[in-house]
Amino acid sequence: MASDGSGESPVFVSSRYRSGSTLLWRCFRENANFTAYYEPLNPRRWFDRSHRGSRVDATHRQVAEYWCEYCHLEETAVPWQDRWCSSDLYLPPGIPALSLLDYVNLLISTSPKRPILQFNRIDFRLHWLRRRFPDAFLVHLFRNPRDQWISTFLKGSPVGKQARVADFQEHDEFYLLPWLRDLRRYFDVLEEVDQMHPYEASYLLWRLSGAYAQAFCDHHISYEHFVNHPKQSLGDLGRKLGVNDLDSAESIASIDARSVNRWRSYDDGVWFREREAFVDKLLENCMELPPLVSDFAREVTAGYAATDTRAPIAAERSTQ
Template sequence: MKKALKKMMVDMTAKLLQQPSIEQQLDDNARHCAQSLPALNNLVSPYASKHAQFTPVTSERDDIVFITSRFRSGSTLLWNLFRQTPDCSAYYEPFNERQWFNEHMRGDNVDNTHRGVDDYWAEYNGLNQLSDTYNEDWIRKSLYMSAQSWDPQMKRFIEQMIEAAPGRPVLQFNRIDFRLPWVKHHFPNAKIVHLFRHPRDQWCSFLTDQQLMNKDDVHNTYQDAFYLDVWCRDLAKHYPVLDKINTPHPYQRFYYLWKLSYLHGLAFSDLSLSFENLTSAPKTVISDMFTALNMDTNKVEPLVGVIKAPPAERWRKYADENWFAQHEYICEQNLSLMLEERSITDPER
């Protein structure tokens, strides 16, 4: 009965949309939205005061550090390194729906895989005013933002944390990788650190039950614990390969999202780090990172002990090389077509 009713409603809607007057209105609206605005520069007004003194703009500070990374890629570890660094105020995943600044919402749970972390919210204590500008839709909508995207509320939310930081503000995000053009445009003097991890190991960390979601059954048994479906649903309008209809296999959708995030990170960050290098050669990587951020490298040595390297190539226990390689090859071919770039498997590259 429900299926029949649903089909009837779909058919009625389809017929309604085919009415000439409705089609014309939709076409007019589409043309209106597609109109390009002229390219204008905001030149100085001839009436502007030449001697007025204004308070420096928060977003133009040059001591801000943004960390961008995907879920399950070691971002908590990198955040904790800055948290343990004197003179830094490190904010953990500001857009998180647990709302670390709200003691009634955040709870007290800490992921037991986050070694050396007792809480995520100490830096947010006393910042209850963040509730006035926080928008939970940031975790699921408009996950891609161009430099010209308009969200003054998001900007103010970030600025409040920067202004409240007693030390150098470091903001660790898992939800700005496709918003980096916007971040870079609105915080032009900030440094952006991009952390990435081997996609196969990251995939295995994504799976909360590898026995249930084994390589042979995951197509049917995949359970989303880290927002893969949420991200793909929102970003599919920009990258159709993320649509579940076009890409039903969850590992392929995961890989598309990983690769696109990786490319955004390379394009818009000041520094890109691999999780594998960070955990295998921590002193060198942290020293290089601190140098790039104009931080004191004498503070590196105590941080090395914070890092406990996980076993390498854990993905081999999940599936063999061929299983992953076949899925990744399909994805790379489609990405090359979509992004108009030569395939990474092309020998002429």
């Protein structure tokens, strides 16, 4: 593993889209101990001035740009491949993927401070990452899957309860369909996904992603706990990282917990529970089948059995 120049191991953050990863990245960015790389596998190629553009997501509060941490690479031959953004989203640990390894090592080795790499496209590659960087500290940030799905509809209202994945193209703002197309090559449980409701498909990816995180990450943060108790969440993480001032980030003052439980505007809970129970049963059956192409059962059995990532749902169910 490449040295980060400080004798401290790199930190990798894995999170699904619309789960608060930009907010966590901002907190790291404001801390003098870290160089916080934003979404290293984003297709905008932050290190490339001619390609990255200047657009900033309006929902990312107090973010003026995403790329200053990459500026030292503008004159460097970066081993980048566009296909990392939407292809081979699952990466078995035995595949060398040398270009990707070289790219991650480049970010680590040239980082002026302890490197933080905040990923939204690494969750199904975590086993590969863990094996290549055994001393790294892996953080998993997750959000209630209902709120995560609801928050993906930025341009209009969520699709109706009779919608199907097969007809979701014009409503897909956060890559659900490309992820399903790519991952169905490896996960048999995705074979019939076209007839599912888009929330069922989103929840299915959330469950699979969470299982990998449970199996290979060192620390798990619930978005709901993060926005309701930011100083505690950041303090706990900082202590794991040997940093005593992570909970002093200026971004804490702008955190808004009103983003929690927005799913209730769509349904009172019965419909969501039915959809989730259907997917949970599919996954239980999947675990009883012979190994998949991805050998999901062998890789993440411990993660699948864990309940940490389903805590927000479990808590909600207990009140109904």
